[in-house]
Amino acid sequence: MNMKQLAAEAAVDYVKDGMKVGLGTGSTAYFAINKLGERVKEGLQITAVATSVASEEQARELGIPLVPFAQVDRLDLTIDGADELDGSLRLIKGGGGALLREKIVAMGSDRMIVVADESKAVRTLGKFPLPVEIVPFAWEWTLKDILKLGCEAELRREGSELYKTDNGNYIADCRFGAIEDPAAVAAALQALPGVVEHGLFIGIANMAIVGKSDGTIDIITAKEKA
Numbered sequence: 343m344n345m346k347q348l349a350a351e352a353a354v355d356y357v358k359d360g361m362k363v364g365l366g367t368g369s370t371a372y373f374a375i376n377k378l379g380e381r382v383k384e385g386l387q388i389t390a391v392a393t394s395v396a397s398e399e400q401a402r403e404l405g406i407p408l409v410p411f412a413q414v415d416r417l418d419l420t421i422d423g424a425d426e427l428d429g430s431l432r433l434i435k436g437g438g439g440a441l442l443r444e445k446i447v448a449m450g451s452d453r454m455i456v457v458a459d460e461s462k463a464v465r466t467l468g469k470f471p472l473p474v475e476i477v478p479f480a481w482e483w484t485l486k487d488i489l490k491l492g493c494e495a496e497l498r499r500e501g502s503e504l505y506k507t508d509n510g511n512y513i514a515d516c517r518f519g520a521i522e523d524p525a526a527v528a529a530a531l532q533a534l535p536g537v538v539e540h541g542l543f544i545g546i547a548n549m550a551i552v553g554k555s556d557g558t559i560d561i562i563t564a565k566e567k568a
């Protein structure tokens with residue numbers, strides 16, 4: 343079994359009858375949603391919300407019951423991937439462009455389980471360019487502000503067009519190099535008016551399940567959320 347699938351399916355074991363579940367986005371979350379679909383067909387009773395149009399479509403095709411946000415206050419558990427994770431369960435997310443919805447859903451969940459293959463586990467965040475969602479209005483100014491924070495950054499493209507998120511915004515992919523102080527970078531980005539959200543997830547994940555090439559998994563846990 344591939345490492346992403348291994349991690350994703352192990353995470354689905356934590357989903358129990360009656361839970362409200364957040365569905366992540368990306369190729370690892372894909373395996374989790376697929377497994378959840380199988381378990382729903384076998385009788386598992388859950389409701390779910392999705393973090394992207396793609397995950398919503400996948401869930402709908404599999405018959406996973408989706409609920410409008412208006413009908414749910416908090417989720418029990420979100421399962422989502424990551425582009426990088428460190429030993430303190432700090433994450434870089436947004437490689438798939440869904441970071442804003444992913445952060446809203448993860449922060450509205452009692453628990454977040456991150457699923458990843460072993461290539462995502464790093465000592466220091468920052469090799470993967472940090473995705474930052476920015477509004478299209480005056481994006482040139484916002485990009486200049488981001489560059490002043492000491493990174494190299496460029497707007498993500500999709501073919502000849504600028505990439506647009508499910509929310510109609512742009513993504514600036516920012517190369518800070520090794521991010522020694524993720525909280526400081528997060529605060530600096532959040533202070534910029536054109537920044538909608540950044541892909542640093544700090545103090546949000548409770549557990550990571552990492553699939554390894556030898557067919558085993560590593561589990562990294564953090565303190566429960568306050």
Ligand SMILES: O=C(CO)[C@H](O)[C@H](O)COP(=O)(O)O
Nearest residue numbers: 368369370423436437438440
């Ligand atoms: O943050 C994400 C999407 O916005 C994904 O979780 C992240 O990019 C990991 O993706 P994959 O599981 O395909 O490697």
